[in-house]
Amino acid sequence: MNHRIEFSHNGGPDVLRWVECPVPAPGPGELLIHQRAIGLNFVDTYVRSGLYPVAALPACLGSEAAGTVQALGAGVEGYAVGDRVAYADGPPGAYAELRTLPARHALRLPDAIDFETAAALLLKGLTVQYLLQRTYRPRRDEIVLWYAAAGGVGLLACQWAQALGVRLIGVVGSDAKAAQARAAGAWATVVWPRENLPARVRELSQGAMVKVVYDSVGRDSFETSLDCLAPFGLLVSFGNASGPVTGVDLGILARKGSLYVTRPTLHTHVATRAGLEQGAAALFAQIASGALHAHIGQRWPLAEAAAAHRALEARQTTGASLLLP
Incomplete structure (x- = not known):
C-alpha cells in the first residue's frame, strides 16, 4: 500500500x-x-x-x-x-x-x-536563480534588500549573492536569525520590525537606497519595501507570508519615485x-x-x-x- x-x-x-x-x-x-x-x-x-x-x-x-x-x-x-x-x-x-x-x-x-x-x-534554488539571474540581475558590489534572509530561500540567496559579489542586506526577525544570515553570506542584516528598515537601508547605502527589493512577506511589508527603493527601483514581490497585497493605488509608485513592481513565479520560469x-x-x-x-x-x-x-x-x-x- x-x-x-x-x-x-x-x-x-x-x-x-x-x-x-x-x-x-x-x-x-x-x-x-x-x-x-x-x-x-x-x-x-x-x-x-x-x-x-x-x-x-x-x-x-x-x-x-x-x-x-x-x-x-x-x-x-x-x-x-x-x-x-x-x-x-x-x-x-x-x-x-x-x-x-x-x-x-x-x-x-x-x-x-x-x-x-x-x-x-531544488525548488528554493530554482527560485533564487530566477530572482537573481532573470527577474533582476544585480551587478557585483550592488546592494540589494532581501526579506526572510534566514529562511530556506533566504539562506540560499545569501550564499548565491556572495558568490556573485553582490552585497545583500538580509531582513530577519531576530538576532539569532541575523547571525544565521550573516554566516550564510549576507553583507548586513536588519532585525525588522524592531529596527526602522528604511532608515537602516539609507544608512547602509550611504543615502542611495537600493535598486531592488526582494520581498516574500507581502501585505505587511509592501509600503516599507517601497520606502527602501531608490527612484526607478524595482520591488520584486515573490511571496505572501503575511497575506497578499490587495487594493493598491498605483499612484503610490509615482509618489515614491516612479517605482516598478513585479510578481514573478517559479512556475512561469520553468513552464518549458x-x-x-x-x-x-x-x-x-x-x-x-x-x-x-x-x-x-x-x-x-x-x-x-x-x-x-x-x-x-x-x-x-x-x-x-x-x-x-
Missing part, C-alpha cells in the same frame, strides 16, 4: 490527514516515483488554506521531492527504473510515499547530490523544459562549485506534516525543512 497527506477542505494545519491509498499506476508520459525526501515550502500553506485553489478535493499537497523511478508509463523516454530524480514543479502530490509525475517535470540528479540535498535545494533545464544547470553548477550548501534546519516524518506546517507558519523554522516518508 501507499500513504499520503491529503485534505478534504481548506483551513489550518489540522485539515491535513495521513491516509492509506493505492499505489498509483503511471499513465502515458508519467513516472512512478518512490519518494525519499520531500521539500516543505511556504507555498504549500497557501494551497492548504485556499489562497491558491486546487482543482478538486480531497487533494494532496506538495510540489518538490526527490527519489527513485520505480516504473515508467507508456511513451516515456530518457529515464529508466532506478534513476535518481528530483522535481520542483508540476501537479501537486509530493506529500506521498509513492506518486506519479509527468516525466517532463523530473530532473536527473547528479551523483554528488543526495536526496535530502535535492529536496532541500528549456527554462527548467536552464535553471537547474545554473543551480547544479553553484552546488558543484561549493557556493551553495543545504542548511536543513528541520526534519519531520511525513505523517507529521500538520506539525511541520504549524512550525513553518509560526516562523519557528530556519533554513530548509524536509518531510521524510
Whole structure:
C-alpha cells in the first residue's frame, strides 16, 4: 500500500490527514516515483488554506521531492527504473510515499547530490536563480534588500549573492536569525520590525537606497519595501507570508519615485523544459562549485506534516525543512 497527506477542505494545519491509498499506476508520459525526501515550502500553506485553489478535493499537497523511478508509463523516454530524480514543479502530490509525475517535470540528479540535498535545494534554488539571474540581475558590489534572509530561500540567496559579489542586506526577525544570515553570506542584516528598515537601508547605502527589493512577506511589508527603493527601483514581490497585497493605488509608485513592481513565479520560469533545464544547470553548477550548501534546519516524518506546517507558519523554522516518508 501507499500513504499520503491529503485534505478534504481548506483551513489550518489540522485539515491535513495521513491516509492509506493505492499505489498509483503511471499513465502515458508519467513516472512512478518512490519518494525519499520531500521539500516543505511556504507555498504549500497557501494551497492548504485556499489562497491558491486546487482543482478538486480531497487533494494532496506538495510540489518538490526527490527519489527513485520505480516504473515508467507508456511513451516515456530518457529515464529508466532506478534513476535518481528530483522535481520542483508540476501537479501537486509530493506529500506521498509513492506518486506519479509527468516525466517532463523530473530532473536527473547528479551523483554528488543526495536526496535530502535535492529536496532541500531544488525548488528554493530554482527560485533564487530566477530572482537573481532573470527577474533582476544585480551587478557585483550592488546592494540589494532581501526579506526572510534566514529562511530556506533566504539562506540560499545569501550564499548565491556572495558568490556573485553582490552585497545583500538580509531582513530577519531576530538576532539569532541575523547571525544565521550573516554566516550564510549576507553583507548586513536588519532585525525588522524592531529596527526602522528604511532608515537602516539609507544608512547602509550611504543615502542611495537600493535598486531592488526582494520581498516574500507581502501585505505587511509592501509600503516599507517601497520606502527602501531608490527612484526607478524595482520591488520584486515573490511571496505572501503575511497575506497578499490587495487594493493598491498605483499612484503610490509615482509618489515614491516612479517605482516598478513585479510578481514573478517559479512556475512561469520553468513552464518549458528549456527554462527548467536552464535553471537547474545554473543551480547544479553553484552546488558543484561549493557556493551553495543545504542548511536543513528541520526534519519531520511525513505523517507529521500538520506539525511541520504549524512550525513553518509560526516562523519557528530556519533554513530548509524536509518531510521524510
